[in-house]
Amino acid sequence: MSADHECCGVTRRRVLEGGAALAVLGSVRPGLAAEAMPQAPPISPTDPGISTMDVHLTVNGTAQSLSLDTRTTLLDALREHLGFTGTKKGCDHGQCGACTVLVEGRRINACLTLAAMHDGDHITTIEGLATGEQLHPMQAAFVHHDGYQCGYCTPGQIMSAVGMLDEAKRGFPSVVTADLKAHPELDDHEVRERMSGNICRCSAYPNIVAAIQDAKGAA
């Protein structure tokens, strides 16, 4: 796997040195985001209208215990309570894909699910993709192919692409798969259809598709 990581000649350190760090890594490190940004204000126990509950999540391999307002989405739990600000809030209505994370290995929109619905689940965010200094092949490919401009949608694009490749590996068809019974071949048309839940306002789509195609064998 380490050989694959080096396929594009990009390491975590080299990304950190360049301007692409925030886009492909999500943040420099999760702890820093938490330090830099105050956490959500504590819930006043005297407010009778608010219902809270304990939620246990494993985020990027680390167990986390939270007491949350029941209304807290998984996205807000990650960003505001745990400091994983790499996962972005775009539309907050499931239309843009910027909040895509993996839950038990499957890509979902973190904005359209409650943290409470994921008690006990394993979550992977953009901050959890790299292995130490080594970028995940999908992160390296996005850097290599310049698969972004402003970078805001990039963490969601990368997480979605990782989840999408796993779906394809398991034989999931798409609506453009000619023969539903056959194992799908991921040509550019397939990649575009399968990634349609991730919008890029800068329209970096050609390079995003190229990055995914490059990382396909390695991810």
Next chain:
Amino acid sequence: MKTFTYERPTTVAAAAQALAAKPDSKFIAGGTNLLDLMKLEVETPAHLIDVNKLPLDAVEDTPDGGLRIGALVRNSDLAADPRVRKSYGVLGRALLAGASGQLRNKATTAGNLLQRTRCYYFYDVTQPCNKREPGSGCSAIGGFNRVLAVLGTSDHCITTHPSDMAVAMQVLDAKVETTAADGATRTIPLAEFYRLPEATPQLETNLKTGEIITAVTLPPPPPGVQIYRKVRDRASYAFALVSVAAIVDTADGQVRSARLAFGGLAPKPWRSASAEAALTNQKAGAPAFAGAGEALVQGAKGSGHNDFKIPLVQRTLSAVLTQATLNA
């Protein structure tokens, strides 16, 4: 979002009883539609019953050669099921034509059936809407109605049902299995599951209070070519302007049977017995296809911006039937 309390039952009986006990509660499964609506305060349940731990996530063969799809089977898993891919292509294509990869990974079979309309005015709490607030009036009639219905409407509501999956299930004669709070079970043909708006657009299905959907069953696959064609404003990740689900059986250039259902046209998945009858035992070809289209739109009524749907669906139907009978 309004505050709510939350519980997570582990049995169907407990879930149905929880709903019956608290009238202002809602089931939540995938949540992809409900949470969207709760953020906008279109939906304001005081209590959520998370049904994700119920044992309803299996796809099973039925003794008669059909399929029984658990209420919690995710849309992506159902589309990837080998039996759906092999024998129910119209359903697989419809599922895959809906939403995005991320949403299909969350969205469930029962939740898809029960999703609400995407009418702009239903979503806009500052505007009158008879579905959201009975008696307040319909802003879509005389308003911006390009995506709305031309069949099955009333003076009170012209919404469309947004599901692709339900259109395919309608053409397959699916049935909905439910359990009530008292433990009673029943099976509702999908054709009798949805209500038309008439004077009560807030009532969308014939489910009773406290009744929970446990499964959708499909009869054995009918003979014929299966096609799902969706026409929309962009190539992917958009709701249907019109969609056609067709199962057409032909022999020696003649249509033996045709099953046709439509999305984007009506407040419920729209099965057209008259269009089907116009094709049965007819020579496959443009005259018969045009006749089916004309039968389909008998009584159709546009509201201005959506008038285009009436010719569009006839042309889409002709294209689908041409494709379905190519080797007839």
